Amino acid sequence: MPVKRDANHEAGVSEVVGNMLMIALVIVLLSVFSAALSTFLPTDRDPSISVMLPPSDGHNITLWHKGGDWVKEEDLTVIVGNETVRKTFAGKSGSFTLVPTKPVFDLGSNITVYMADRLEGNETVKLTTSRTVIFTGRVGL
Secondary structure (H helix, E strand, C coil), rough: CCCCHHHHHHHHHHHHHHHHHHHHHHHHHHHHHHHHHHHHHCCCCCCCEEEEEECCCCEEEEEEEEEEECCEEHCCCEECCCCCCCCEEECCCCCEEEEECCCEEEECEEEECCCCCCCCCCCCEECCCCCEEEEEEEECC
């Protein structure tokens, strides 16, 4: 005896298959769309800061934040040197003083480096992060 096919039964199967195909299509389109959007996301950028280096008293070097981005103290390094000597002061080690006392170097803050030896006046000062040199200047007495 031949099996009779019910028209309603075939329509139900067709509906389920159609829904599964639509779900698969949406998943594929979402993955393609998200991959394309990831190219438009902004990349990390280096901080931009205006720094003022006033004349030194011979033992202290002070760098003033005059505008721009903020940077974590632990990410900063001050390098002081001339042709013969170079000294590094890292924020991670607490080898310079950040005023006011807070974890970031931002507008109105200053960094003071205390030099054990008297400065000669021909030293170059660099304020750096691990990725870029933020400021370079020459010490004035």
